[in-house]
Every structure is written in structure tokens, then in C-alpha cells.
Amino acid sequence: VALLDKNAERAEFIAREGIRLKDSAGERVIRVPCEADPSKVSPPDALCLCVKSFDTEAAMCRALPLLGPRTTVVSLQNGLGNAETAARFSGGRPVLCAATSHGSTAESAGVIRHAGAGPTVVAPHTGASPQHAESFAKLLLRAGFDAQTAPDATALLWSKLAINAAINPVTALAGVPNGAVPEREDLRRTAASAAVETESVARAMGIGLLYADIVSAVENVCRMTAQNISSMLQDVRRRRRTEIEAINGAVVAHGRRLGVPVPVNEDLLRRVLDISAASL
Structure with a gap:
């Protein structure tokens, strides 16, 4: 290595x-x-x-x-x-x-x-x-x-995307470790909505996720990595460019192309871009 x-x-x-x-x-x-x-x-x-x-x-x-x-x-x-x-x-x-x-x-x-x-x-x-x-x-x-x-690499990537779209921006905006997401109702609700929207876009593309229940999958990842500071939160704290455009931005772009509503992902994308622009 x-x-x-x-x-x-x-x-x-x-x-x-x-x-x-x-x-x-x-x-x-x-x-x-x-x-x-x-x-x-x-x-x-x-x-x-x-x-x-x-x-x-x-x-x-x-x-x-x-x-x-x-x-x-x-x-x-x-x-x-x-x-x-x-x-x-x-x-x-x-x-x-x-x-x-x-x-x-x-x-x-x-x-x-x-x-x-x-x-x-x-x-x-x-x-x-x-x-x-x-x-x-x-x-x-x-x-x-x-x-x-x-x-199936496509199913794998979209499954990972749904997890990232739910956890990364929510933790970055709230300034909390992953484990706080399922413990706070407001964060849990936002993360769940972002994940479900991502799953809906994937479904419209004919892609089935690897998880039977994407909301449970998000919460499981949060609990397994409870003390972790997400990469997006690390970037926000260090005033570095985030990957929001490749994560929630990708969900929004595909959602708009397919006519699938993704309001929570749109909001998360806008808010993270706003705080990134203010700090760079």
C-alpha cells in the first residue's frame, strides 16, 4: 500500500x-x-x-x-x-x-x-x-x-447517494455528528424526506436501491457512525468547498429532468451553497 x-x-x-x-x-x-x-x-x-x-x-x-x-x-x-x-x-x-x-x-x-x-x-x-x-x-x-x-454499480451508487443526500447536508447545516440525526425529530424528518425523494428519482429511472427501507438504512448508518463528523460538516467548518453539487445537486438535476418533485433536496442544496459561498 x-x-x-x-x-x-x-x-x-x-x-x-x-x-x-x-x-x-x-x-x-x-x-x-x-x-x-x-x-x-x-x-x-x-x-x-x-x-x-x-x-x-x-x-x-x-x-x-x-x-x-x-x-x-x-x-x-x-x-x-x-x-x-x-x-x-x-x-x-x-x-x-x-x-x-x-x-x-x-x-x-x-x-x-x-x-x-x-x-x-x-x-x-x-x-x-x-x-x-x-x-x-x-x-x-x-x-x-x-x-x-x-x-449493479448503478444501484450501488444511487443507494449510497440516498444515504449521503440525507446525512451530509443535514449534519452540515445543524453542526452535529451523525448520531444526532435520528435522535432529533426535526433532523430525522428532513433526512428521511431527502432519502425518500432520492429513492423516488432512482425509481423513475428504473433503478432499485439496495435497501428495502431507505429511511431505516439512513438511521442505521447514523447510529453505526454516531460519533462521526460527516465530510460535508468537516468541509463547512474548514471553509472548504463541499460535495453538495455531486450529491443533492445530482438528485435535483435528475429530479427536474424527470419531473419528480424534490423540494427537500432543493432546499438543502440551496442552503449549503449559501453557507459555502459566505465562508469561501
Whole structure:
């Protein structure tokens, strides 16, 4: 395993000091190679994209020297459109999508708090077969993760989108960790409405979600990651650009195109964009 970071100073720090991981078991330092120069990293079996949706193209361009003849590209990201962007730069290499329920908070450079565990689901996307997905899932299993595969990347992405559309903007606007959402009736109601609207848009596109009850799924994720600070709330607090346009913005765009009402997603999109504009 090696990390590629666009920030040379941070890459040097992590390479020197390691990653300090905090969780329920305590605190430990994990040593891992980290480089800012892709020419110093060997071509991997799997290139995992763990960047913001709006950084996908830049990350793929930066990682092009790493793509070997047997490299599989894995989009482990929020929102829609990332796998398609990755495929444009993959040179025909297989692209997988993965969605995880793990929650983590970046406290500072190289310091991560793991705030909740859950399954990671892998599905084949552009040019990938079920065997590619199975191979990557087995890699995660050997590393100690709860990993499984799904046959349909579109259903996986929209299922993850429904969870993100419900939790991320609600926690970002309220300034609370994930666990507060099912405990506060106002937040629970808003999150549930956002998830149901997303499911309605998916259904209008002929996409069935992986969850029988999307509202229960949202609340389960909140409880499994109760102490986690969502990535969108972290971005708002640090006055950084959020992924709201790739999450709720995607729901709104598809809803308008299909004539499916999504008023709660529209409101969440507007409000997060407003606070982001005020802080940038």
C-alpha cells in the first residue's frame, strides 16, 4: 500500500511521521509510504480514488503514470459521475465502484479518528467484470474489512447517494455528528424526506436501491457512525468547498429532468451553497 498526495508538504509529513489512527481501541501509528511524485510509486494492482468528486479529473491526470497494464481503478467516493470521469482517463482499464459505511474524521494532517465501521460494497463499472469486483473485495477482506460485492454499480451508487443526500447536508447545516440525526425529530424528518425523494428519482429511472427501507438504512448508518463528523460538516467548518453539487445537486438535476418533485433536496442544496459561498 502507498499513498499519493497532491500536497508535497503533507506527503513528506505522513511519510516521516505515519498516520495516527484513533478509534475505540485507543491510538496507534500506521507507517505507510506517501509520495507527492507519482513517478516514485510503483504501478499498483488497484488505484483507489479517495478524493472529492470535483477533484476526480485532476487526481486521475496526476495518477496516469501509475497505471500499469493490470491496474484496476476503484472509485471510492461520494456522489455521481466519478466512475465515468475515471473511465475517461483509465486508458481502457477496468473501473470499479465501491461504497463504504465506515466513518472517519480528519482531525489534522496525518491524524484520523475512525468513528464507525460498516460494510464496503464493490461493484463492476466501465470495462470491469464481476471477477474484478470479487478480487478487490477479497483484497479488502484479507486486510480485515467487511467487504462484499454487488452486481449493479448503478444501484450501488444511487443507494449510497440516498444515504449521503440525507446525512451530509443535514449534519452540515445543524453542526452535529451523525448520531444526532435520528435522535432529533426535526433532523430525522428532513433526512428521511431527502432519502425518500432520492429513492423516488432512482425509481423513475428504473433503478432499485439496495435497501428495502431507505429511511431505516439512513438511521442505521447514523447510529453505526454516531460519533462521526460527516465530510460535508468537516468541509463547512474548514471553509472548504463541499460535495453538495455531486450529491443533492445530482438528485435535483435528475429530479427536474424527470419531473419528480424534490423540494427537500432543493432546499438543502440551496442552503449549503449559501453557507459555502459566505465562508469561501
